[in-house]
Amino acid sequence: MGKLLETINLHIPIIQAGMAGGITTPKLVAEVANAGALGTIGAGYMSASSLRNEIQAVKQLTDKPFAVNLFAANLESFSSDVAPMQHFLEKYRNELEIDPGKQSVKVYDYLQEKVYVVIEQDIPVVSTAFGVLSSVLIERLKKNDVKLIGMATNLDEANELVEAGYDIIVAQGFEAGGHRGTFDVNKYPNGCNVGLLSLVQEFLYNLDVPVVAAGGISNNGQIDALLRMGAAGVQLGTKFLVAKEAGTNSAYRRALMKASSVDTVITSAFSGRPARAVFNRFIQEVETSDCEILPFPIQNELTKDIRGAAKEFAVSEFQSLWAGQGVGSIVNEDPVVDILASLIGKDTEETDQLGLELDD
């Protein structure tokens, strides 16, 4: 357990997950870092210059270490074969009164450039999902003393990451919100789905690196139990979605505070990659349509304008409401410092004291 704290120089063995799509504001990341946990910029879809701006904004707010999360997958793709899905999606555009969709889609990949930015900006930790970074990028990061955290959904993936030189493994349980980290979604179309308690046990037994537990974690009792089992730390996403400092829009926040564990499903409807979200009309209709969901990141690109407008107009039914199975415990919006205090088992009244302790 001390291994995570030592490796990354934290006071609290908690990682704020690197959620992409505008959730991880500089304020969120900095507040997590200031409290002694690991804040993370969700940079999966960012360009290199956006990432640089984000990093600089976080640095204005903290001098503590924080991480950048990247997709270890080449996003570069082009498709002109999107007519049937675009036709199906037009009804949402009509309802939202936005422009018709494009008939061809191009997605750029900035992974290499973002790795350069990480090094240039002296970021101490990079976490990745969906695969293993190339050996060239890993070597470059390690030469610059960047620690690598890799997400795995089964033991084979974890072993691949460790063999490639990753320092810490996140065991992503079936319960987790957002995208399944599963490397091969052809082999596991719905994601590789092992429950957290089984997965952590398997990783602890088989791996020699620190194991971080992720998926459905929402309170101190669970964290205490996982650390006792031998986990080096825990990673939480959903809990930070309702932090006052997060970039989560109001309709999404309301949906999270209303949902319970049975309301989330794993779906590829939004992005072409399996991910856990609060069930809504968009999922229902895309999954029961005859129209084939396109692969990631094409489907993601196609639904982007719809999701964007739905955010703007506070319509939860057409948004990707990523959430883990711990969502039922989320009933309030709190500042990061209170969330972390409750996660480590301190009353919110003790928060000030905690802040002092942690800042020492």
Next chain:
Amino acid sequence: MGKLLETINLHIPIIQAGMAGGITTPKLVAEVANAGALGTIGAGYMSASSLRNEIQAVKQLTDKPFAVNLFAANLESFSSDVAPMQHFLEKYRNELEIDPGKQSVKVYDYLQEKVYVVIEQDIPVVSTAFGVLSSVLIERLKKNDVKLIGMATNLDEANELVEAGYDIIVAQGFEAGGHRGTFDVNKYPNGCNVGLLSLVQEFLYNLDVPVVAAGGISNNGQIDALLRMGAAGVQLGTKFLVAKEAGTNSAYRRALMKASSVDTVITSAFSGRPARAVFNRFIQEVETSDCEILPFPIQNELTKDIRGAAKEFAVSEFQSLWAGQGVGSIVNEDPVVDILASLIGKDTEETDQLGLELDD
């Protein structure tokens, strides 16, 4: 945690799951009971007279309390509309060289009679799955001081059980082997699937009765963690399938010792009800066929002769190889006393000592 031990008078807060289909031999149940944990006769498919015989056989081997597991669902059903599925299943009968299948199916229900046997035989604990016993049966059991354990896969089910008078709730996580306990499989065709750590947390927060954790549990570290979270006990099935005393056939045992967490899937192919099993040819072919799986227990009755012959001929590919996601940790066949010793964190060398302690 003491609540389970007090309520049922156990020394170890571990329940051996009531697996149906010849697994829970009198020797298995008695050995678990003798070690101070809760042995359970899996009586879901038994007739009343078989159950009476089983109970009497267990009583020959122990004077400790043990439980009977029943299906809280009416099995009574008849169907003559089985031709397409029987036609599809003929190829397995041909391969196994057994008689053709029947063209109509009748399943009897002995639930009420089995409840009488439980009372007549002075059994102290009844556990159920798939629903809530009728108020008449619950009243009868409670009048005779029988404690009731109900399995739930979500909070609504748990609340129904508690309101009906159940004393203890088993939180069945997504990881669990065998049938999903889900009450309404029309609403949840693949079972209601919440990961164990999220489900236990939800039940502990919302229920006032003892909560027992079930699903993928395979070692002392996990048990310790769950008890620390506040679980009153744990229930394990898969781990006892490879006990030397269990009725598990040799092909099934070999499959369990070979499988890992990613090899299990939830399927209705065998019984018409979603259940977790090691993936095999039967699941693959039934699920990808055009032939509609019939509802429980009709599908179960149709596949019974095939599963029976496959057991006899040691063919694992046509058996329902129920297993939880902790199956990867199963590599040996051990006596019950050694399994329980390792689950409570004692070395097997200490087993004798443990036996003495527990018998005090």
